[in-house]
Amino acid sequence: MEIEVEMLKKIFKIIGIIVLVLILLFSGIFIYLSKNLNELVESRIQEIDPSELKDGTYVGEYSVPPVSATVEVIIEGGRIEDIRLLDHGNGMGQPAEAIIEDVVEDQSLDVDSVSGATYSSRVILKAIEATLIEAR
Template sequence: MKNYIIAGVVIVVLAGAIFGFTYLNRVKNYQEKVGNIVIEDVDLKEIKDGKYIGEFDADVVAAKVEVEIKDNVIKDIKLIEHKTDRGAAAEVIPQIVVDAQSLNVDVISGATNSSKIILKSIQNALD
């Protein structure tokens, strides 16, 4: 009986260590991806009329958008998907971009990473 208890404890400790390592590695990759995001404004004069899909996935946070261009103007941006834990406040970014007609907008305080990921999704749609 004692051997079964020891084996059970060893299994639980190993499973916890594997889970912890996997989680820490995922967080590290997420931080690197977000830290490397560069948002470049786009020249709307170069983009033909149409609807464009763009996405960016940083593991923990991801976004997918549909951007509508008409007459060299961003008419609408739909946030199709936004995977986040605490960045819901950034979901106003698409409207801010439409209003500014630019990707050069401020991020939302408290939702900085989600803001950057949504902006990068918009840029990817327009690239």
């Protein structure tokens, strides 16, 4: 009986240590992701004049875990003619994909984020920004 009680105590200690390690691990991941996503929201997006861009098809990407985007931008005659979203690792931010139409329509990255999909909106804009910088 004493051996069983001692064995149970050891098992509970091990389980307690494992639970504590998992809590610390997930807390660290949550803090890391929160910090990156907050920096994303506060980051500046450059305003780039499409008339200064070279014609061509350009691909760019941007990622802030857990959100990522890869875009293809077609520049013709100093205009953003089309933007294709090649990949969007979005979590819950799929509605943000509508922001692409706003960028093409306004010929500007100075557009409002899609409500409820701020992180995805910002990542898509940053991917487009990276592509336009390459097109200069």
